[in-house]
Amino acid sequence: MRYIIVIITLLIFTQSRGQDLQSYLQEAEINNPEIQAFELRYDIAEEKVNEVNTLPNTEVSGGYFVSEPETRTGAQSVRFSARQMIPWFGTITARENYASALADAEYIEVAIAKRKLKLAVSQSYYRLYAIEAKQRVLEENIELLDTYERLALTSLEVGNASAVDVLRLQIRQNELVEKKEVLEQDFLAEQSEFNNRLNREEGEQVVVYDSVPLPSEDFIISVDNLNNHPELLKYDELYESVELAEVLNQKESLPDLGFGADYVAVTERPDMDFNDNGKDIFMPMVSLSIPIFNNKYKSISRQNELRQLELDAQKDERRNQLETTLERARSNREASRITYNTQLNNLEQARDAEEVLIRSYETGTIDFNDVLDIQELQLKFQIGLIEATKNYYVQMAIINYLNNN
Template identity: 30%
Template structure:
């Protein structure tokens, strides 16, 4: 396997593929926001730089130890037959036991792959946060519009009540009730507008942008469904979740680290040569340089307890990592069940509140007609108007919650 090809899976400036269907205005705009977040979010950039740093570890650990070069000057030259020895140059190179450097490299490579999966996990989490915030922005914007529509409805009721009051058909009580309802709605509307500003700030911070341009949100949120069965979704999470994949690579890194620990108990080989400079001897012989080659040495690993402890350390770490993976798998299954419950609940609520909203609209129309024709039960009109407001808001909330649940399950699957 060419490990370099594995690593060059992301270009220098985070060109990221976003696996979301682009079928309409809203989804297309959301896709653009996801791309912007991927390019600009500082937390994601931090994870990417952690990955790049891990890539630089493999070239370090696979390299041989630095060669040793020594120079010796004999203060009192050693007399030999060829002349006095004046200088000595020594060069030596240590070679770890066969396969040690490769095992170290493989361990670093697997650790880097684990960092890459941590980056992918951060990217998937960021995308889910962007999508969730987008759905919150949609709901809050719709809540503002619905509240304003209901204020307009109350304004029309107020005019109707004023006409009936002038005709002596009703008391001033109807007008007071409308004023109370309008005051509550106007207060709620002010709160929603303040909340919209906060949500926009949060959304722009995820994108790491100071742009004051309007966030483009569709008038009606698209409706998508999960295409896989519950069992297939859970299986996909167990196979593709980036946290689990990262733990897999960490386990593989520990397996190579254990191999390194085992090989550390073998001798290291030292090979070198000496170059000696001799001067002019008493017999007026010209100095002759002499080579002493080869020079071979071994490190003898006598203290075995140290190497046994190194192996045991990795064995304990492998056990801990396996348990951590099992725990993470259980946590992900629990999170999926919650997401699946939210998805189904959102689907049911959409069906329910769409039906309730239609009935409330019909009922309000009949009550309004009856009131205009002389029926004095204005309290029932206001009660139905409140139900209309509630069902309108609940329907839009259900739409947003369902898409948020789909986004969360997609995040668990690594998307």
């Protein structure tokens, strides 16, 4: 019953600690400047839809006749003109559709940036875990060597050990203290990088897992999930935008219509009396802008066709890269699990050997050279266990980036 309570307590503790990484990921997504920049780019792209939903500028002109031309109804004194060009029917809608497609592509970029940020934060988090775990292991081994040193001093008093044994233990302690201090600097550097991704103060404390056990089983990786990966969907959105760009190109190759009017102010002739004397002139106008030399639009069509072929090739190449990365991460994950199990078994055997040495101390036959060898092996296996755990979850972060929908 006591073991059951302990296991339940550990599970609750692990779950509560497991929320830490998720909270950091959420904080990073909200505060990271790069994500904010991508979201602003998407907002700009969306706003361009309103930009293209406009007509060309209305042209208004006016003129004063310095030398007034005489007509039958009087002299022309002032002339005003107004004209509005209108694109061919459906052109503005085609522009809106093209701008919307570009905005959709920018939205995909936001999703990609968020995934990359999650990957970077997760990997940095597990590197911090590994550094802190190594520090704890070194501290435990320093304390263990301190215990051995006391045993050596006791043995020295009764003639079962030499001063050299004591010095070797002290030298080994100094080496471990040095490694621990170096790890402290590594932790500060990694913590600074981690906080920068969250847009926080560099020295703000980061709380990491105390222990990270490996899951009993690994979930199955499906390459088919890559079909819905944002890095590949981006090419689909760009391909669609090129299709809409071609629709817009065809619309723009059609004539533009123009509507306007001219107004001429006429001065009355004082020496004559007749109908329409001094009557102003008003002339509605219709114009047509015809792209007779349309090599430009043919060239754009050819460019769009080549652009689609380029996007197909880029998508295939990127998919191959993602598949390779996914397979490499899967392989590295399996290798990390194998290493983890090996280090765990070796560590158990090293601890068994340590117990044998401790029992031999009771008979006064302890060999402190063996003590140092076993301690060094034990530390090696402990560090290897931490490295294997870190590598496992670093690879899992890559797999989640590629395989998580």
